[in-house]
Amino acid sequence: MTETLDSTPPAPAPRPPLLTRPLLLRFVSMLGASTSFYLLLSVVPAYATAGGGSGGTAGLTTGALMLATVVGELATPGLVNRFGYRLVLAAGLSLLGAPALALALSRSLWWIVAICLLRGLGFAFTVVAGGALTASLIPAERRGEGLALVGIVGGVPALVALPLGVWLAAHTGYDVVFATGAVVALAAILAVPGLPERIRASGRPVGIAEGLRSAELLRPAVVFAATAVAAGIVVTFLPLAVPASATGLVAVALFVQPAAATVARWLAGRRGDRHGPAGLVLPGLLLSAAGTLLMALTSNPVAAVLAVGVFGIGFGVTQNATLALMYARVPAAGYGTVSALWNFAYDAGMGTGAMAFGWLAAGTGYPWAFALTGAAMLTALAPAWHDRRAEARAARASASTCPPPE
8 A cells, every 4th residue: 555645735834913912002102102292293393483483493492302312212221121111111101291281381492492302201212112112022024014014003193193283283272282292192101001011032132332333233224314314304394494375285295294104114014024125225215315305396385295205205115124124133132222223313313304404494595405405315325235235245145055955
């Protein structure tokens, strides 16, 4: 009797679940922090300049917010190691929400700046601690898709809250915006007790100092920082750059930009899981710079909306590709450092862009300032191209050392 061999290929292993209860609770805290942040992001600069302040005043408020954020981001991994995720996240939501109520007490520039510093510190705690926790809750084989989903959840507040804040300030007053921003952040604290306190991570930990010395992490971070420069400029200065006769355009543009970024981030994540994220970094940078150059035409409503749409697509692609690339280059124990470095690049770019653009526009006018910013972003082509070549060399080396299939 002969034995027949079953030639049917084995069924593929089921993919691990993505939407677990801890991840869903993490989304709640993410929505609270992001909604509070974006609701006030374009409103506070307008509030500071309503009494006759200049573009430099507007840039100072956003710059202070981002300065505190980047300082806090570098300190957050150490705080998480000492106190755990829950305490750091709760502290971040408290600092993001409670000071927003105090904005209504005074229009003094230094009072507003002080509150921006506190809120920036709170935002740093939420994005770095939350980012590392989120990455740990996503299966590695579904990282691109998971980060894309995180991008959608994080993009919804930008999509809705950014233009909503401007609309509410114009129709109901600043106090309503400040109170709403406080409530959504403080209410999100209720989800924090359901999150893990700590997660056992594999691999050797990667400290902040080591991460800053790693070219593999720095190159994508620098590219992303270049695109984030324009992101800070859009939310701070677009409401000031359009003609007074086209103020309704601001809400449309502030909707289009995050909408385009959210969709692009999702598509980039799906493609990155199949083909790798490295090939998306350079196209994302080029689209971001092209959109910024087009913003020089802000006097034309159609061109302005098109410009922020192109920028949003490039920004979304760069967001997903750089973050996925950086997570893939460290063990799980290094996720906190990746989260800190990537968010540092994000917020340092936004803050630097907002502060520098205010002074630049004062001397050149908004159209030339947008054009010069777009041109300056192209300097990031060097690290983007170098990283792409390094990734290709690493792939070839890995393929040459793999044993032949049996």
